[in-house]
Amino acid sequence: MLRIEKLSVSYGTRRVLHNVSLEVETGEVFVLIGPNGAGKSTLVRAASGVIPLLGGKIRTNGDDLAALPPMQRARYLAVVPQAVALPPAFTVWETVLMGRTPYLNFLGQASTKDDEIIRTALQKVDALDLSERRVGELSGGEQQRVLLARALAQSTPILLLDEPTSNLDLHYQVSLMETVRQLARRDNLAVLIALHDLNLAARYADRVALLVQGKIKAVGAPRQVLTPDLISTAYHLPVQVVPHPFAGVPLVLPDSPTELKVES
Amino acid sequence: MRKSSFPYAASLTLLALAILISIAIGAVFIPPADVWKALTGLIAGNLPASLETSAFILWKIRLPRTALVLLTGAALGGSGAAYQGLFRNPLADPYLIGVASGAGLGAVLAMNVRWPYTFWGLMAVPAAAFIGALLTVFVVYMLARIGKTVPTTNLILAGVAFGSFATALISFLMLRSTGELRRAIAWLLGGSSQAGWGPVLTILPYLAIGLGILLLSGHALNLLQFGDDQAQQLGLPVTRTKTLILIAASLATAAAVSFSGIIGFVGLIVPHVMRLWFGADYRRLLPLSVLGGAGMLLVADVLARVVMAPQELPVGIITALAGAPFFLWVLRRAKAQGFW
Numbered sequence: 001m002l003r004i005e006k007l008s009v010s011y012g013t014r015r016v017l018h019n020v021s022l023e024v025e026t027g028e029v030f031v032l033i034g035p036n037g038a039g040k041s042t043l044v045r046a047a048s049g050v051i052p053l054l055g056g057k058i059r060t061n062g063d064d065l066a067a068l069p070p071m072q073r074a075r076y077l078a079v080v081p082q083a084v085a086l087p088p089a090f091t092v093w094e095t096v097l098m099g100r101t102p103y104l105n106f107l108g109q110a111s112t113k114d115d116e117i118i119r120t121a122l123q124k125v126d127a128l129d130l131s132e133r134r135v136g137e138l139s140g141g142e143q144q145r146v147l148l149a150r151a152l153a154q155s156t157p158i159l160l161l162d163e164p165t166s167n168l169d170l171h172y173q174v175s176l177m178e179t180v181r182q183l184a185r186r187d188n189l190a191v192l193i194a195l196h197d198l199n200l201a202a203r204y205a206d207r208v209a210l211l212v213q214g215k216i217k218a219v220g221a222p223r224q225v226l227t228p229d230l231i232s233t234a235y236h237l238p239v240q241v242v243p244h245p246f247a248g249v250p251l252v253l254p255d256s257p258t259e260l261k262v263e264s
Numbered sequence: 265m266r267k268s269s270f271p272y273a274a275s276l277t278l279l280a281l282a283i284l285i286s287i288a289i290g291a292v293f294i295p296p297a298d299v300w301k302a303l304t305g306l307i308a309g310n311l312p313a314s315l316e317t318s319a320f321i322l323w324k325i326r327l328p329r330t331a332l333v334l335l336t337g338a339a340l341g342g343s344g345a346a347y348q349g350l351f352r353n354p355l356a357d358p359y360l361i362g363v364a365s366g367a368g369l370g371a372v373l374a375m376n377v378r379w380p381y382t383f384w385g386l387m388a389v390p391a392a393a394f395i396g397a398l399l400t401v402f403v404v405y406m407l408a409r410i411g412k413t414v415p416t417t418n419l420i421l422a423g424v425a426f427g428s429f430a431t432a433l434i435s436f437l438m439l440r441s442t443g444e445l446r447r448a449i450a451w452l453l454g455g456s457s458q459a460g461w462g463p464v465l466t467i468l469p470y471l472a473i474g475l476g477i478l479l480l481s482g483h484a485l486n487l488l489q490f491g492d493d494q495a496q497q498l499g500l501p502v503t504r505t506k507t508l509i510l511i512a513a514s515l516a517t518a519a520a521v522s523f524s525g526i527i528g529f530v531g532l533i534v535p536h537v538m539r540l541w542f543g544a545d546y547r548r549l550l551p552l553s554v555l556g557g558a559g560m561l562l563v564a565d566v567l568a569r570v571v572m573a574p575q576e577l578p579v580g581i582i583t584a585l586a587g588a589p590f591f592l593w594v595l596r597r598a599k600a601q602g603f604w
Contacts, residue, residue, distance in 0.1 A: 050493045074499030081497075087352075087489035089544030098487055102499040108483025108547055154498070 001026050002047070002077070002158045002190045007056035009039075009046045016042045017214045019056070024190040026157070029181050031201040032194045033225075034211035035235050040194035043211070044162045047192070048079045060158060060190075074102040078151035080161040083143035088136020092146050095135055096121055099153030121152040125179060141172030148179065159183075161193040165200060173197070177204040202226050202249040210234055226250040271542040275555040279334075282562035286330045287322065289566050291574055294318050294326075324460065331464045332523060333565045333579075334558045335471055337530060339520035341557015342478050344531020345538075345550050346513040349485035350506060351405075353419055354536065354594060358517040359528035361423035362404050363397045365430035367514075367521040370396020372434050390470050393518035400426060401514055431526075463523035474515030475554060481509050482547030489544075527580045529587020530557050530564075536594060 002024040009017040016039045024030040032040050045051050047058050049066060058065040065073050078099070086095075099121070100114045110118070122128040125145040135143060144164055151159055161180065165173040181204050184191045195201045201208055201222065208225040210217045212234045218225045231239050231252055238255040288294050294302070302319040305311035311319055340358060347356035347363075358364045374392035404426050408418035484505045487495040496502045520527070534556040538549055564582040571577055 045493065048493075048497045050496050070496050070501050071499040074497065077497075079494070079497040081494055085491075087544065089539065090486070090489070091543070094486070094543075094545055098490070098498055101483070101487060104483065106480060106483060108486065150498075 001060055002192060003057075003059040004043075004047060005057040005059060007043070007046060007058070008054040009042055009051060010054050011042075015054075015214060017046065020211070020214070020216055021056075022209055022216065022219065024158070024192050026190050027184055027188045028206045029184050029191045029193065029204055031205035031208050032192065032211055033196075033198055033201050033208055037213075038211045038234075039214040040211055041162050042214075044079065044160050044192070044194050048077060048160055049073050071102050074154060074156070076156055077158040077160065078154035078156040080144075080147050080151045080159065080164050082163050082166060083140055083147050084167065086135050086143055086147075088134060090135055091131065092122070092127065092133055092135060092138070092149075093118065093131045095146055096150045096153050099150040102154065117155060118149075118153050121149040124152055124183065125149045140167045141169070141176075144168060144172065144176060145179075148176070152183070157188070157190060159189050159191045161191070163194055163196060166196055173200060180204070198226060198231070198252040202244070202251065203247060223250050226252055271538075271548060271552055272555070275552055275559065279555050279559040279562075282559045282566075283330060283334065286333065286562045286566050287326050290321075290326060290569055292318075292321060294322065328461045328464055329565075330562065331461075332467075333561050335464065335467060336520040336524040336527065337558040337561025338475065338554045339467075339471055339516040339557070340527060340530040340561065341534040341553040341555075342475050342550060343513040343516040343520075344557070345535035345546070345553035346478050346481065346485065346509055346516075347531065348535055349488060349546055349549075350509055350513070351419060352489060352491075355420055355532065355591070357529065357532035358397075358513075358520075359427070359526065360420055360532065360591070361401070362425075362427035362430065363400045363423075363514060363517050364521050364526045364528070365427035365434070366400025367393040367397035367518045368526045369430040369433055370394070370399075370518070371522045372437050376437055387466055390467055390519050390522035393522040394470065394515055396430075397514040397518045397521070398511065400430070401510055467519040467523060470515050470519035474512045474517075474519060477508060477512035478516065479550055479554070481505070481512070482545070482550050484509065485546035485550070489546075525578070525580060527561070527583055529583045529591065530561055532594070533587055533590050534560055536590075 004020060004022050007017055007020045008015070020039075020043060022030070032043060034040050042051070046053055047065075049058075049070065053066055060076055063076070065076055068076075096118050097108075097110055097114070100110060100117065101108070103114065104110065119128065122131060125148050127142065127145045127149055130138065130142060130146070135146060138146065144167070148164070159180075165176055168176060177200055180191060180193070183189055205222055207220060208222050209219045210225050210230055217234060218230050226241055228239055228241050231241070240253045240255060241250045242253065243249070244251045284296060284299075287299055288296055298315060298318050299322065302311065302315045302322055305315060306319050306323060344357050347358065347361060348354055350356070351361075370392040371389050373396075374389045404419070404422045407422040407426070408415070410418065484500055487498055487500045488502070488506070490498070492502045535549060535553040538552040538556055542548055542552060561579065561583070564586070565579045567582050568577040568579040571582075
């Protein structure tokens with residue numbers, strides 16, 4: 001369980017997040033949506049402890065994660081970043097091993113138990129056969145799976161993902177989201193994902209939060225948040241929302257470009 | 265996953281070979297068999313009269329020189345690997361980023377105040393070199409930094425500019441001084457011509473601490489390759505670790521420079537070759553670069569002794585002749601790939 005309480009962050013004098021509060025339950029996939037610059041990535045970074053907080057708490061079962069040293073925090077919370085500019089020369093195995101950092105000694109020696117956890121993590125993302133390949137030789141989709149495996153190797157109850165699908169084609173987008181949802185259910189992870197794609201959010205989120213200019217505008221099930229009103233206002237764009245023909249979830253369609261011209 | 269010991273075995277064998285050559289070859293050639301007999305004789309106290317000269321040369325000249333070159337090379341190889349990892353930059357090298365020159369400037373300043381040629385007098389030189397090295401890293405890094413990144417070109421440009429400035433100051437100080445000039449020139453040519461065990465013992469503590477910390481930093485450097493954010497999210501206290509590694513690498517560089525002068529490119533070539541051969545894992549790369557650096561500088565030093573014998577070349581000439589073309593090759597390769 002992850003509870004973010006009244007989180008505020010500023011870059012210099014610019015306030016990026018204002019008193020953001022949200023709670024991600026165990027086993028839940030919680031998706032953060034919002035236009036560019038709304039503060040989605042900032043929220044993920046702040047929750048993971050890499051930028052200082054202006055105020056607020058990051059809690060899990062009472063512990064304040066923001067107050068912990070990095071090594072201990074990394075046992076509670078793992079981050080899957082975008083697979084860009086990864087060091088190309090490490091092998092997949094070596095990369096996933098780094099997820100074991102919070103449990104290794106400073107020499108980074110892995111025990112057989114660590115090896116077993118790494119193997120399981122690679123299996124979960126279906127990348128065990130890539131173990132000996134170099135990360136630089138992999139496709140974007142494969143690299144993203146490796147980063148997911150690295151986060152799983154951290155064995156944390158909380159998983160944060162920052163725009164994990166933005167460099168992936170349709171197939172990998174869907175398969176990554178499927179994998180993440182399965183993991184949340186099966187391993188009882190609290191999963192928070194920052195996503196651009198509203199329709200992926202609608203399809204895979206248990207709950208959605210709409211973030212606009214650093215403030216939460218709405219939280220709830222996809223059909224409660226992905227409404228024409230809320231989305232049009234947030235994105236400054238008239239949209240239609242129709243039910244997905246098979247899944248029944250909301251499907252967001254931007255209106256015609258002429259409307260867009262009128263708007264601007 | 266692979267826990268092969270082959271890279272270590274190969275590096276150690278090559279290093280042992282280089283040590284043997286370095287001990288045997290010089291103005292007088294001493295056959296390996298005689299080296300063995302003379303050394304065992306020295307230790308056991310039953311030195312045959314025929315080997316007295318050889319034993320003298322070995323103990324007073326060859327062994328200390330070999331030891332100093334070995335330690336210097338180890339320091340340059342290890343700190344080169346650490347700088348490359350720290351700056352996430354394949355062209356970082358104690359020489360190219362100006363740290364060696366900065367350390368040199370510190371060393372020359374210390375020599376200029378005429379410390380007595382005693383143990384504590386000698387100690388002041390590496391201490392001053394260390395301060396020079398740290399200040400240089402700081403200045404060059406600040407100059408080269410754009411936001412959170414340190415682009416390769418900026419790092420090299422800032423390093424070369426600062427290095428030239430420091431070298432100019434070194435030349436100025438050396439020309440100005442009179443009494444100490446001989447010692448300073450001897451230093452610039454490679455302190456290995458300062459015979460005896462003094463320099464070896466003097467830099468040993470600096471090296472032990474510097475290289476010791478670096479050898480324990482392999483996993484941390486691996487994490488840092490993913491950038492500060494990810495390293496911290498994976499559990500590394502980033503700022504503290506980077507500072508520690510920076511200090512350790514500068515300590516090793518300072519130790520190398522303070523008695524062996526400014527030797528370029530060893531810290532560039534060795535980690536690169538090791539990375540090409542044995543992979544990017546710093547847990548392996550660091551010890552291998554230490555071994556390889558020692559081996560490479562020993563070979564360069566032997567060449568420096570024999571190419572124009574009986575005259576000796578500064579070993580820096582040899583490493584630059586091999587290293588500069590290598591540097592250009594790496595630069596082109598890094599450019600072509602968009603990463604290293």
